[in-house]
Amino acid sequence: MCQDCGCSITHDHHDHSLKTNPQLNDKKTLSVIHKILSKNDLEAQHNRNHFNQHQVTAFNIMSSPGSGKTTLLEHLCQYSNLRYAVIEGDLETSRDADRLIAKGILAYQIQTGSACHLDAFMVHGALHHIKLDELDICFVENVGNLVCPASYDVGTHKNIVLLSVPEGDDKIEKYPVMFRKADVVVITKTDLLPYFDFNLEHAKAELYKLNPHVDLIELSVKDAATFNPLVNWLATAHDNNLTANIQEA
Amino acid sequence: MHEYSIVMALIEQCEALAKQHQAIAVERVDIKVGILSGVEPSLLAQAFNTFKLDGICAKASLDMHIQPLVLQCNHCNTRSEQMHRVVLCPDCNSADTRVVDGEDMMLMQLEMDT
Ligand SMILES: Nc1nc2c(ncn2[C@@H]2O[C@H](COP(=O)(O)OP(=O)(O)OP(=O)(O)O)[C@@H](O)[C@H]2O)c(=O)[nH]1
Ligand SMILES: [Mg+2]
Ligand SMILES: [Zn+2]
Ligand SMILES: [Zn+2]
Numbered sequence: 001m002c003q004d005c006g007c008s009i010t011h012d013h014h015d016h017s018l019k020t021n022p023q024l025n026d027k028k029t030l031s032v033i034h035k036i037l038s039k040n041d042l043e044a045q046h047n048r049n050h051f052n053q054h055q056v057t058a059f060n061i062m063s064s065p066g067s068g069k070t071t072l073l074e075h076l077c078q079y080s081n082l083r084y085a086v087i088e089g090d091l092e093t094s095r096d097a098d099r100l101i102a103k104g105i106l107a108y109q110i111q112t113g114s115a116c117h118l119d120a121f122m123v124h125g126a127l128h129h130i131k132l133d134e135l136d137i138c139f140v141e142n143v144g145n146l147v148c149p150a151s152y153d154v155g156t157h158k159n160i161v162l163l164s165v166p167e168g169d170d171k172i173e174k175y176p177v178m179f180r181k182a183d184v185v186v187i188t189k190t191d192l193l194p195y196f197d198f199n200l201e202h203a204k205a206e207l208y209k210l211n212p213h214v215d216l217i218e219l220s221v222k223d224a225a226t227f228n229p230l231v232n233w234l235a236t237a238h239d240n241n242l243t244a245n246i247q248e249a
Numbered sequence: 250m251h252e253y254s255i256v257m258a259l260i261e262q263c264e265a266l267a268k269q270h271q272a273i274a275v276e277r278v279d280i281k282v283g284i285l286s287g288v289e290p291s292l293l294a295q296a297f298n299t300f301k302l303d304g305i306c307a308k309a310s311l312d313m314h315i316q317p318l319v320l321q322c323n324h325c326n327t328r329s330e331q332m333h334r335v336v337l338c339p340d341c342n343s344a345d346t347r348v349v350d351g352e353d354m355m356l357m358q359l360e361m362d363t
Contacts, residue, residue, distance in 0.1 A: 036354040148251035151287040176334040177287035212344030
């Protein structure tokens with residue numbers, strides 16, 4: 001039951017079989033097989049139900065600090081017709097939300113929580129402050145971190161992972177879980193390729209071993225044309241999500 | 250250090266199960282940690298030993314099974330296990346595989362004193 005909105009979601013029930021351990025009379029061994037983050041996963045599904053009710057497709061944007069998440073979101077509105085809002089996970093300051101609001105983009109700052117990742121409960125709190133009816137898509141800008149956010153489903157539909165050219169092409173091997181979770185990897189700051197030894201082919205090869213079917217997009221905010229592939233990818237993801245939604249209903 | 254919040258969720262689960270089965274203590278917690286689950290086993294153990302202290306798990310030991318990747322190849326139909334973080338079929342190199350195990354963190358078993 002959702003305290004903020006009163007909506008209820010069905011909890012799946014697990015069968016716990018209590019077996020008495022034959023060797024030890026007073027000890028009992030309980031077989032469980034329970035996802036450790038099941039509570040978060042349930043809340044994440046609840047968030048997705050919220051988005052679905054409003055035909056909104058949600059994207060979790062993850063990367064290292066400074067890879068260009070906020071910058072991308074600041075610029076995207078010039079190129080995409082999709083109406084969007086941003087749930088901002090920069091927990092220490094309201095800088096990123098302020099930057100977006102200054103550009104006329106709807107942004108809501110998550111206030112509570114630990115600083116290394118967002119979870120589904122934090123995102124849920126923010127959801128009730130956003131008018132989903134007026135949106136096509138919604139972004140969650142996660143905390144800048146390539147490790148912790150990868151373990152948490154926050155209730156979005158797709159994961160966007162950014163890797164900026166100055167970080168180096170070895171980050172895919174170093175942070176495999178994050179790159180495995182990606183639905184699209186955006187190589188950002190490609191205007192800097194001439195100045196760094198970033199090998200795009202090597203990045204692609206490493207990504208193929210971990211996540212063979214992932215989409216890969218190159219982007220530079222200095223070059224308007226590079227926004228086309230991302231804009232198209234978002235539009236397709238949104239269309240596909242709406243279709244899946246209709247089929248489920 | 251998301252291992253701390255993962256351990257909090259784990260201990261919460263153990264406490265609920267112990268209560269449900271009228272246990273006075275949890276003696277052993279068995280978990281499965283996939284090599285692509287995104288947690289560092291040593292950090293998880295450290296977090297468990299810190300957080301268990303003021304609850305029903307205070308004396309519990311944590312038994313971690315590190316789960317390799319289990320891949321089912323749709324091309325050559327082989328099922329394989331590997332410790333490398335690569336999802337290509339080691340037999341035929343196909344990318345058309347399904348990850349059957351190795352990406353989750355699961356609570357598997359609890360030994361309780363009732
Ligand atoms: N040259 C170049 N610089 C860029 C590009 N995109 C972003 N930057 C710069 O990279 C820096 C960091 O960008 P942000 O958008 O704040 O990065 P972020 O991922 O939101 O960072 P956190 O929220 O702190 O994790 C800023 O100085 C941007 O101007 C790009 O395409 N090219
Ligand atoms: Mg930012
Ligand atoms: Zn709700
Ligand atoms: Zn094969």
